[in-house]
Amino acid sequence: xxxxxxxxxxxxxxxxxxxxxxxxxxxxxxxxxxxxxxxxxxxxxxxxxxxxxxxxxxxxxxxxxxxxxxxxxxxxxxxxxxxxxxxxxxxxxxxxxxxxxxxxxxxxxxxxxxxxxxxxxxxxxxxxxxxxxxxxxxxxxxxxxxxxxxxxxxxxxxxxxxxxxxxxxxxxxxxxxxxxxxxx
Amino acid sequence: xxxxxxxxxxxxxxxxxxxxxxxxxxxxxxxxxxxxxxxxxxxxxxxxxxxxxxxxxxxxxxxxxxxxxxxxxxxxxxxxxxxxxxxxxxxxxxxxxxxxxxxxxxxxxxxxxxxxxxxxxxxxxxxxxxxxxxxxxxxxxxxxxxxxxxxxxxxxxxxxxxxxxxxxxxxxxxxxxxxxxxxxxxxxxxxxxxxxxxxxxxxxxxxxxxxxxxxxxxxxxxxxxxxxxxxxxxxxxxxxxxxxxxxxxxxxxxxxxxxxxxxxxxxxxx
Numbered sequence: 001x002x003x004x005x006x007x008x009x010x011x012x013x014x015x016x017x018x019x020x021x022x023x024x025x026x027x028x029x030x031x032x033x034x035x036x037x038x039x040x041x042x043x044x045x046x047x048x049x050x051x052x053x054x055x056x057x058x059x060x061x062x063x064x065x066x067x068x069x070x071x072x073x074x075x076x077x078x079x080x081x082x083x084x085x086x087x088x089x090x091x092x093x094x095x096x097x098x099x100x101x102x103x104x105x106x107x108x109x110x111x112x113x114x115x116x117x118x119x120x121x122x123x124x125x126x127x128x129x130x131x132x133x134x135x136x137x138x139x140x141x142x143x144x145x146x147x148x149x150x151x152x153x154x155x156x157x158x159x160x161x162x163x164x165x166x167x168x169x170x171x172x173x174x175x176x177x178x179x180x181x182x183x184x
Numbered sequence: 185x186x187x188x189x190x191x192x193x194x195x196x197x198x199x200x201x202x203x204x205x206x207x208x209x210x211x212x213x214x215x216x217x218x219x220x221x222x223x224x225x226x227x228x229x230x231x232x233x234x235x236x237x238x239x240x241x242x243x244x245x246x247x248x249x250x251x252x253x254x255x256x257x258x259x260x261x262x263x264x265x266x267x268x269x270x271x272x273x274x275x276x277x278x279x280x281x282x283x284x285x286x287x288x289x290x291x292x293x294x295x296x297x298x299x300x301x302x303x304x305x306x307x308x309x310x311x312x313x314x315x316x317x318x319x320x321x322x323x324x325x326x327x328x329x330x331x332x333x334x335x336x337x338x339x340x341x342x343x344x345x346x347x348x349x350x351x352x353x354x355x356x357x358x359x360x361x362x363x364x365x366x367x368x369x370x371x372x373x374x375x376x377x378x379x380x381x382x383x384x385x386x387x388x389x390x391x392x393x394x395x396x397x398x399x400x401x402x403x404x405x406x407x408x409x410x411x412x413x414x415x416x417x418x419x420x421x422x423x424x425x426x427x428x429x430x431x432x433x434x435x436x437x438x439x440x441x442x443x444x445x446x447x448x449x450x451x452x453x454x
Contacts, residue, residue: 013206013315013385014378019223020316027235027294027311028320034239035290042246043264046257053251 139164201400204392209314209385230301231311238297267292267439275443284446287328291321292439295380299431302388303424310431313384315377322377325442329372333449342449372445376438383434387427394420 016024143160212225224232245260253261267289272281298311312318333342346368347361394416401413 011206011210013209013381016314016316016319017223018221019217019225019228020314021320022221023224023228023231024316024320027231027298027317028324031235031239031294032287032290034242035293036286039242039246039264039293040286040289042249043261043268046246046249046251046253046261049249050251 204389227314230307234297234301234311271439271443275447288439292435296435303428310384318377318381322373326373329445329449332446336450390423
């Protein structure tokens with residue numbers, strides 16, 4: 001039977017020879033194994049790796065951009081904060097300065113007032129002292145002068161001092177009346 | 185077809201010009217293992233060399249895969265991508281296409297490699313131009329689409345869908361079922377095998393005819409007949425390119441039809 005097939009196969013192109021079938025099977029098996037086990041898995045691996053790499057890079061870039069944006073936002077916020085803080089500090093300084101200035105001014109004016117008051121008191125005291133000394137000196141001088149003029153001894157101390165006191169009281173009352181009359 | 189093929193048997197009658205015939209393919213002297221089931225003649229050798237070279241090229245291109253492909257890897261990716269996109273994904277969809285891609289790629293590049301030897305100098309014959317290879321490939325397609333159908337929708341539904349297509353009034357089935365049976369379960373694998381085989385045989389005969397005629401006109405006939413030789417040489421030249429296109433086309437058609445048969449087998453309704 002195989003001989004018959006072989007003989008037939010010599011002239012009929014549609015009858016396969018045994019060795020033709022053998023080698024066709026071998027070829028088919030080898031090619032299929034090659035594509036199933038090597039070519040297609042490798043091809044898919046390449047495509048998958050590439051897709052993964054591209055996705056990875058995109059994700060990395062996204063991440064970097066997000067980070068950069070966050071940093072920028074943070075810096076902007078910090079900058080705004082710093083500006084506000086600087087403004088506050090400036091404001092504070094100005095307020096402080098004004099307060100210090102006002103305090104100093106007040107201090108100076110109160111000092112000045114105090115000095116003025118002290119001076120007035122001192123002047124008053126000196127005036128009083130001057131009046132007192134003048135009163136005694138003017139009294140004795142006037143009595144000396146008057147006793148010389150009228151020739152009458154006014155050595156009687158009691159009478160003399162009473163007369164001087166009366167005289168000075170007259171002067172004082174006229175002094176006190178004159179400014180009030182001047183005002184009128 | 186048998187008679188058509190018989191016409192190709194050598195016409196060694198006129199003693200001057202021997203037109204190429206069936207002896208181009210059959211009864212070739214054995215090169216190795218004569219008389220055994222492992223006998224190797226010229227066409228078998230061409231077949232083995234063709235797939236060895238094809239696999240070597242793929243192996244070299246994909247040996248060290250890189251994210252940024254070199255020239256060889258790009259070409260290999262382009263070639264595999266063609267089968268993936270144009271055949272597997274387009275006909276079967278993403279999910280099924282993924283499962284059947286290794287088979288379809290194996291069919292396409294196996295057939296292509298064995299076809300292309302028809303225009304490779306010193307080989308000059310296609311590995312698919314003797315019957316067993318196309319027949320076996322047809323058988324593979326046959327087994328695969330029946331397997332896909334039974335696995336995809338169940339044996340009962342697969343045969344029902346195949347033999348009793350929906351949307352036909354029932355009396356028609358008396359006529360339609362046998363026709364569908366012959367069409368799907370007999371004609372499909374045979375037509376795949378014979379389409380490939382005859383394209384390769386006829387293509388080879390055409391080329392041999394052109395070049396042997398050129399040889400005859402130039403060196404045997406001589407004189408004014410040499411002018412005819414110019415014409416036949418030009419035809420041979422043109423047909424070489426035509427054949428190259430046919431080799432690619434036949435590999436594509438075979439693979440595409442296998443995918444279509446699988447797709448039809450797993451479809452819920454025809």
